[in-house]
Amino acid sequence: xxxxxxxxxxxxxxxxxxxxxxxxxxxxxxxxxxxxxxxxxxxxxxxxxxxxxxxxxxxxxxxxxxxxxxxxxxxxxxxxxxxxxxxxxxxxxxxxxxxxxxxxxxxxxxxxxxxxxxxxxxxxxxxxxxxxxxxxxxxxxxxxxxxxxxxxxxxxxxxxxxxxxxxxxxxxxxxxxxxxxxxxxxxxxxxxxxxxxxxxxxxxxxxxxxxxxxxxxxxxxxxxxxxxxxxxxxxxxxxxxxxxxxxxxxxxxxxxxxxxxxxxxxxxxxxxxxxxxx
Amino acid sequence: xxxxxxxxxxxxxxxxxxxxxxxxxxxxxxxxxxxxxxxxxxxxxxxxxxxxxxxxxxxxxxxxxxxxxxxxxxxxxxxxxxxxxxxxxxxxxxxxxxxxxxxxxxxxxxxxxxxxxxxxxxxxxxxxxxxxxxxxxxxxxxxxxxxxxxxxxxxxxxxxxxxxxxxxxxxxxxxxxxxxxxxxxxxxxxxxxxxxxxxxxxxxxxxxxxxxxxxxxxxxxxxxxxxxxxxxxxxxxxxxxxxxxxxxxxxxxxxxxxxxxxxxxxxxxxxxxxxxxxxxxxxxxxxxxxxxxxxxxxxxxxxxxxxxxxxxxxxxxxxxxxxxxxxxxxxxxxxxxxxxxxxxxxxxxxxxxxxxxx
Amino acid sequence: xxxxxxxxxxxxxxxxxxxxxxxxxxxxxxxxxxxxxxxxxxxxxxxxxxxxxxxxxxxxxxxxxxxxxxxxxxxxxxxxxxxxxxxxxxxxxxxxxxxxxxxxxxxxxxxxxxxxxxxxxxxxxxxxxxxxxxxxxxxxxxxxxxxxxxxxxxxxxxxxxxxxxxxxxxxxxxxxxxxxxxxxxxxxxxxxxxxxxxxxxxxxxxxxxxxxxxxxxxxxxxxxxxxxxxxxxxxxxxxxxxxxxxxxxxxxxxxxxxxxxxxxxxxxxxxxxxxxxxxxxxxxxxxxxxxxxxx
Numbered sequence: 001x002x003x004x005x006x007x008x009x010x011x012x013x014x015x016x017x018x019x020x021x022x023x024x025x026x027x028x029x030x031x032x033x034x035x036x037x038x039x040x041x042x043x044x045x046x047x048x049x050x051x052x053x054x055x056x057x058x059x060x061x062x063x064x065x066x067x068x069x070x071x072x073x074x075x076x077x078x079x080x081x082x083x084x085x086x087x088x089x090x091x092x093x094x095x096x097x098x099x100x101x102x103x104x105x106x107x108x109x110x111x112x113x114x115x116x117x118x119x120x121x122x123x124x125x126x127x128x129x130x131x132x133x134x135x136x137x138x139x140x141x142x143x144x145x146x147x148x149x150x151x152x153x154x155x156x157x158x159x160x161x162x163x164x165x166x167x168x169x170x171x172x173x174x175x176x177x178x179x180x181x182x183x184x185x186x187x188x189x190x191x192x193x194x195x196x197x198x199x200x201x202x203x204x205x206x207x208x209x210x211x212x213x214x215x216x217x218x219x220x221x222x223x224x225x226x227x228x229x230x231x232x233x234x235x236x237x238x239x240x241x242x243x244x245x246x247x248x249x250x251x252x253x254x255x256x257x258x259x260x261x262x263x264x265x266x267x268x269x270x271x272x273x274x275x276x277x278x
Numbered sequence: 279x280x281x282x283x284x285x286x287x288x289x290x291x292x293x294x295x296x297x298x299x300x301x302x303x304x305x306x307x308x309x310x311x312x313x314x315x316x317x318x319x320x321x322x323x324x325x326x327x328x329x330x331x332x333x334x335x336x337x338x339x340x341x342x343x344x345x346x347x348x349x350x351x352x353x354x355x356x357x358x359x360x361x362x363x364x365x366x367x368x369x370x371x372x373x374x375x376x377x378x379x380x381x382x383x384x385x386x387x388x389x390x391x392x393x394x395x396x397x398x399x400x401x402x403x404x405x406x407x408x409x410x411x412x413x414x415x416x417x418x419x420x421x422x423x424x425x426x427x428x429x430x431x432x433x434x435x436x437x438x439x440x441x442x443x444x445x446x447x448x449x450x451x452x453x454x455x456x457x458x459x460x461x462x463x464x465x466x467x468x469x470x471x472x473x474x475x476x477x478x479x480x481x482x483x484x485x486x487x488x489x490x491x492x493x494x495x496x497x498x499x500x501x502x503x504x505x506x507x508x509x510x511x512x513x514x515x516x517x518x519x520x521x522x523x524x525x526x527x528x529x530x531x532x533x534x535x536x537x538x539x540x541x542x543x544x545x546x547x548x549x550x551x552x553x554x555x556x557x558x559x560x561x562x563x564x565x566x567x568x569x570x571x572x573x574x575x576x577x578x579x580x581x582x583x584x585x586x587x588x589x590x591x592x593x594x595x596x597x598x599x600x601x602x603x604x605x606x607x608x609x610x611x612x613x614x615x616x617x618x619x620x621x622x623x624x625x626x627x628x629x630x631x632x633x634x635x636x
Numbered sequence: 637x638x639x640x641x642x643x644x645x646x647x648x649x650x651x652x653x654x655x656x657x658x659x660x661x662x663x664x665x666x667x668x669x670x671x672x673x674x675x676x677x678x679x680x681x682x683x684x685x686x687x688x689x690x691x692x693x694x695x696x697x698x699x700x701x702x703x704x705x706x707x708x709x710x711x712x713x714x715x716x717x718x719x720x721x722x723x724x725x726x727x728x729x730x731x732x733x734x735x736x737x738x739x740x741x742x743x744x745x746x747x748x749x750x751x752x753x754x755x756x757x758x759x760x761x762x763x764x765x766x767x768x769x770x771x772x773x774x775x776x777x778x779x780x781x782x783x784x785x786x787x788x789x790x791x792x793x794x795x796x797x798x799x800x801x802x803x804x805x806x807x808x809x810x811x812x813x814x815x816x817x818x819x820x821x822x823x824x825x826x827x828x829x830x831x832x833x834x835x836x837x838x839x840x841x842x843x844x845x846x847x848x849x850x851x852x853x854x855x856x857x858x859x860x861x862x863x864x865x866x867x868x869x870x871x872x873x874x875x876x877x878x879x880x881x882x883x884x885x886x887x888x889x890x891x892x893x894x895x896x897x898x899x900x901x902x903x904x905x906x907x908x909x910x911x912x913x914x915x916x917x918x919x920x921x922x923x924x925x926x927x928x929x930x931x
Contacts, residue, residue, distance in 0.1 A: 103789055132801040139800065140793040146803055146869035168804055287715075287722035353687070360683040361649060471678035471853040474781050593779050603851045606688030610768065613690065613720050616895055617713045617750040617910055618813035621831040623896070624877035625812050634807025 005088060006050035007226050008074075008194060013083030013098075015044040015069050015250075032064055033250035043069040045250040047083075053193065054224040058241025058258060060234055060273065066250040067230045068118070071196045073098075074228070075115045076105040087112060089193060110140040114187030114225075118199035120179040123186065124171045130157070130182050131167035137189040156185035160215060177208035181215065188219060197229045201236060213239060234277045238262060246270045302345050314338040323539075323565020324348060328601045329355035330468065330487040332538045332564055352601045360468075366523040369532055373542040373562070374443060378517040383444045385510050385546060390442060396516060398568070444513040445544045445558065455555035476596060481581055485574045486563050488599035496599070497573035497580075500589040505580050507589075509559070509572070512544040516566055541567050545575035550583070557582070652699040653731040658682055662700035662855070666846060669857035674819025675787070676770050681853040684727075691724055692850025694747045694766035698728060701762065701846075702745060708736045709743035714751040714893070714910035721749075738913040750813070752834040754892050754914040757843035759860060765828040770849040770856065772816040772826040792824050799867060809868065810875050818865045819858055827864075833876045833893045838864040882907040887918040 018040025024030060033042040044066040051057050059067040072078040074085060079098075086093040089112055097108060109115075114137075117123040124133050134153045135143075143149055154164045160181035171179050180200055187195055197216065201209040213236065220227055229240050237244055238258060245255040246267065254267040265271045315322055315338035325337040329352045336355060344350035380396025383389050448454050464479035467487075472480055485493060500507050518537045525531035543561040550557055559579030561571040580589040581596075588594050598604060629635050652659065658680075665679040684692045691712075702708065710725040712718035716738040724747065725736055737743050740753040747764040757763055773783040776794030786794065795816060799809040814829040817838065827835055828847055838845060838858055845858040858864055868874040882894050885906045892914065894907040909915035 103791075106789070106791060128797070129801055129804055131804050132797050135800045136793060136797045139796045144796070144870050146800060146809070147871045149800065150804070287717045287719040291719055291722055291726075356683040357685040361653070361655070363655065468680075470680045474784075591779075593781070597780075600688075602683060603688045606690060606692075607768070607851055608689075609687060610689035613749075614713050614715075614718060615750070615829075617831055617893070618829045620894075620896055620910075621833075621877050622812040625808065625810060628810075628875075628878065629807055632807060 005052075007053045007088050008051040009049070009086050009093075010074070011048045011084040013044055013047045013070065013073060013085065014042070014081045015066070015073055015078060016081040017041040017043060028251065030249055033066060042066075042250045044073065044080075047245075047247075047250075047252050049245060049252070049255075051194070051226050051228060053226050054220075055243065056220060056227045056229055056241045058237035058244040059228065059230045059247060060237045060244060061232065061247035063232060065247040067232075067247045068198050070247070071115070071198050071228060071230050075113060075196055076109060077115075087194075106140070110137065111190060112192050112194060114190075114192045114195040116180065116183045116187050116195070116197045116200045118202050120171060120176070120183055123183040124179065126172040127170050129168045129170055130162070130174075133171065133182060134186045134189055137186050141190045152189065153185075156189060157182075159219075160185045175208075176204050177212055180204070180212050184212075184215065184219070188223065188225065191223065193226060195225045195227045197227060199231055200229075202232070209236075216240070234262075234273055238277075246273070302343075309342050311335065311338045311342055314341050320566060321346075321348065323567055324490055324570075325351045325355065327564040327567060327570065328352045328487060328489060329359065330483075331355045331359045349601060349605050353605075356602055366535075368535070369522045369524060371519045371521065373515065373519075373540075376515055376517040376519055376540075376542070378515050380516040381513065382515075383511065383513050385512050386444060389444050389513075390447075397566070443544065445546075448512070448546075448556065453556060455550070455553055455557045457558075472596060475592060478578075481578065481592075481596065482560065482562070482574075484596045484599070485561070485577055487601075488574075489601045489604065490567065490570045492599035492604070493573045493577060494569055496589055496595060497576035500576055500580050500587065505576075505587040505589040506548075506583065506585060507559075507576050507580055508548045509576055509579075510546045511572065512546045512558070514541065514543045514568060514571065516541045516568075539565055541565065541571040543568075543571040543575045545572065545579065547576070547579040649731050651704070651732060652702055653684070653727070654682060654696065654699050659700040662696055665855045666697065666700070666857065669846070669855050670844070670859045672823070673858050673862050674817075674823030674825035674856060676825075676854040676856045678853055679855050681850045684850070686724065686727060688851040689768060690720060691747070691749055691766040693848025693852075693855070694749070694764045694850075695724060695727070695848075696850060697764045697846050697848040697855065698745055698747050699731075701764075702728065702732055702734060704732065704734065706734050706744040707742055708734050709738060709740060709746045709913070710736070710748070711746070711751060711753070711911075711913065712749045713895075714748075714753075715912045717912065739917060740911075740913055750829050750831075751893070751910060752830055752837045754909070754911045755917075756837070757841065759842045761843045763843055763845050765830070765845065765847045767826065767828040767847045767849040767854075768851070769814075770826055770847065770852050770854040772824050787823060790822065795824060795867070799869070803869070803872065808875075809872055815874075816867050818867060820862050820864075824867070825856060825858075831877050831893055832866065832874070833879065835864075835866045835874070835876070840864075884909045884915060887915045887922065889915065889918060 018038060020040045021035060021038035023037050024035035024040055024042065028045060030042060033045065047070055049057065059070065061067045069078055073080045083098055084096045085098050087097055087108065090097060090108060115123065131150070131153045134156055135149045138149045138152060153167060157164055157167060162178060162181055171182050174182065201212050204212065217240065219225065229237070231237055241258050243256065244258045244261050245252045246261065246269065247253065248269050254261060254265065254270045261270060262274055265274045315334050318341065321341065322334050322337045325341065325348060326332050326334065333355065336358065337351060340351040340354040343354060378394060380398065381394045383393060445454065460478060462477065465473060465477055467480050467483045472484065476484070499505065501509065516539070518539050520537055521535050522532040523535055525533055541563055545559040545561065547557045547559045549555065557579055559575035561574030561578060563571045563574060577589060577595055580587070581592055583590045650656065662679060665677045669675065669677045681693065682696060684695055686692055686695060708725070708728060709716065710721045712721040715721060728734065729736060740746065740755040743761065745762050745764060746753065747766070749766040752763065771783055773786055773795055775798050776786065777783050786792070802811060803809045810832060813831050814826055815832045815835060816824050817827050817835060819825050827838060840861055840863065842860050844860055847856050866874040877893070879891065879894055883890050884892070884894065886908050889909055893910045895910045897906040897908065899906060
């Protein structure tokens with residue numbers, strides 16, 4: 001694959017909750033993305049990006065900056081108000097995937113994307129066995145061979161260092177770190193070229209955090225998956241991502257190579273972020 | 279004998295029906311339908327409400343026929359009702375036109391038109407009255423005559439001209455939640471499958487016909503903490519409503535076809551987190567049944583909330599309270615399931631044989 | 637072997653109990669159901685003198701279709717003389733005066749609960765099945781709004797995941813009766829709680845299958861000559877209940893679905909045909925043959 005061609009491109013993605021009014025339609029810099037007059041929330045506003053094959057793109061920002069909403073929009077969990085998203089592997093990037101049918105969106109989710117949520121309850125059925133949770137992704141992609149799926153589940157669990165004999169156990173009896181590892185193995189079950197990770201280590205102990213991030217790194221290197229990682233924690237972003245976007249009030253205020261942003265932050269908000277890290 | 283189907287079904291059923299008659303014919307006294315209708319009035323009200331058929335005489339007949347089982351009596355009325363042709367649709371009635379016999383508010387001490395306690399068991403001490411064991415009908419009759427004379431002036435009072443609804447006061451002050459008026463044609467849950475999500479007309483119809491115990495139990499769970507209602511009864515009124523149908527040849531004219539008695543409740547349910555003004559729940563049931571009407575109002579409001587409680591789950595509330603459906607499905611478990619159970623056994627034995635057993 | 641069950645034709649009610657408007661409405665729903673095999677058509681289920689959950693969906697279908705000259709067979713668990721079959725037959729006969737039969741081949745309409753008769757049905761016959769839970773995806777979501785959307789999108793991952801879970805935990809994806817089927821490669825449907833033994837009878841069948849759920853207010857259908865496939869993983873082929881090595885103690889039949897009888901005194905299991913009409917017919921034929929031989 002051509003390294004220079006992005007695998008996923010987003011242009012002017014906007015997610016708005018509310019009708020908007022003449023004021024907020026024309027004023028883009030709103031405190032917390034919220035219009036003081038009509039109370040419309042501009043969760044994501046005019047966000048554009050390119051994601052290249054095999055790279056890790058970090059998205060950092062405070063809580064409520066719209067970074068999680070952006071990921072959920074790309075994964076079709078939250079409908080976009082406006083915008084254009086193309087996937088090179090889908091109709092050679094000729095269609096805006098935000099407009100395709102629910103069936104096609106399901107196809108994309110099951111074959112070309114994976115998602116790991118901050119809250120494992122969003123990604124896993126807590127009282128179903130881990131094996132069936134992972135198999136769900138395989139079944140959704142059309143696999144009807146039970147033996148093959150069992151093997152694949154075993155392989156994936158091994159990959160994320162969960163003992164194979166725990167396959168019959170439900171995630172609800174697992175620790176937070178293990179639950180995230182089950183989510184990760186489910187998300188990569190179909191070898192998707194793109195993986196979204198939404199605050200996957202938030203709420204985990206520091207040592208567990210490090211292990212999970214390590215695992216993600218390894219998977220990324222082994223499988224060459226392009227990843228978008230959302231975190232409020234600049235330390236996570238520094239450790240993981242090649243390039244970084246900084247979001248504030250629904251907008252991208254700064255983007256560039258992660259090192260560059262850390263060394264020489266231009267936007268006032270980024271400067272505060274970086275100084276708090278150091 | 280093991281699991282095999284009972285044969286001789288025909289004979290068994292006939293013998294069973296004979297036995298039922300034996301149960302029903304027990305004792306010594308003929309049960310007059312009028313007595314059931316007049317002296318078991320609250321039971322009649324409940325039956326009519328759950329059956330969705332206002333017919334006190336038929337309800338009494340049904341109760342006599344089924345040894346006083348509310349579940350069976352409702353069933354009889356429903357089955358009868360479904361064979362009746364619907365000739366007219368009545369004109370809309372409004373609680374404001376009610377000839378009131380009871381009217382209370384727990385929100386305000388003083389309401390325009392005044393509170394009227396009417397007949398209620400609320401303040402009766404529930405002590406078994408052993409004197410009723412030997413009550414004489416002649417004495418009762420004498421008592422009735424004197425009662426009628428002394429209360430001659432205290433018959434129905436029409437308050438609709440002078441007394442606005444309690445909630446109208448709050449509405450005028452702008453303290454109630456804004457609600458958009460719904461002028462769409464009401465749906466008819468007796469003629470079509472409940473549409474989902476259900477429009478309000480379908481919700482109210484389903485709740486008013488629902489099993490009294492089910493509605494009360496659910497509302498109780500909601501108030502107790504599984505929901506988030508903190509109701510205050512704005513107004514509860516009971517009385518007569520006149521039913522009229524439009525004269526087919528002249529739409530300006532209408533015919534009076536009779537009265538029905540209903541209990542109507544407007545409950546003040548508290549404010550929503552994201553909206554200003556007090557939310558209102560509405561309940562209206564056939565006959566005298568304060569509890570069911572209040573419970574209905576609680577559920578009517580709970581169903582509009584977007585929270586994670588059983589009472590806000592529309593399908594949970596609306597699909598499990600129909601007297602016929604719930605009792606029919608539970609009692610169908612008595613039917614033979616030999617074939618399906620045999621299939622289950624096969625699966626268990628197969629697993630044992632294959633060593634998939636632990 | 638025709639017999640009249642209802643002695644009197646009640647004049648208090650319309651022919652076949654329901655009014656003609658209701659019957660027409662139900663037939664319209666049937667037409668839609670036939671046009672979209674396996675799709676659950678909602679209908680305004682009427683209240684009947686028989687309990688909801690006791691076959692009211694099937695009864696409404698039969699009532700809406702039956703004519704005065706039709707011959708009716710009603711079975712429950714394969715049995716013509718089971719109490720509920722008798723009760724249903726009694727109601728239909730009392731309001732129609734139609735003839736009934738226990739012989740599958742003689743019937744125009746067969747109403748059944750939990751079984752498909754052993755004798756293959758013909759193109760001119762209708763099998764009406766009573767369904768308690770018409771929604772095969774109820775185990776995926778208790779909410780009708782959700783399952784309706786899943787059917788619309790043909791999104792059946794959930795039901796396969798449940799089968800996989802069953803396989804993982806219990807070693808087999810086949811749990812018992814009512815094993816879901818795929819109708820005409822489009823809609824997953826509940827076959828009604830028939831044993832898996834009867835599932836294959838529906839594939840490319842000659843007769844029309846109508847399924848009615850009165851309490852849940854749904855009608856669905858499998859028209860003749862339709863592909864109906866039982867859900868199964870590629871490497872765990874569909875398995876029927878194992879009836880091998882069993883023999884009917886009355887008629888000697890093998891390879892049918894059996895009732896199991898336990899004789900407590902002797903501590904032994906016996907088997908006899910679950911389809912009593914089929915069993916009787918075999919016995920009659922055996923007797924006739926016996927007589928012929930005798931002569």
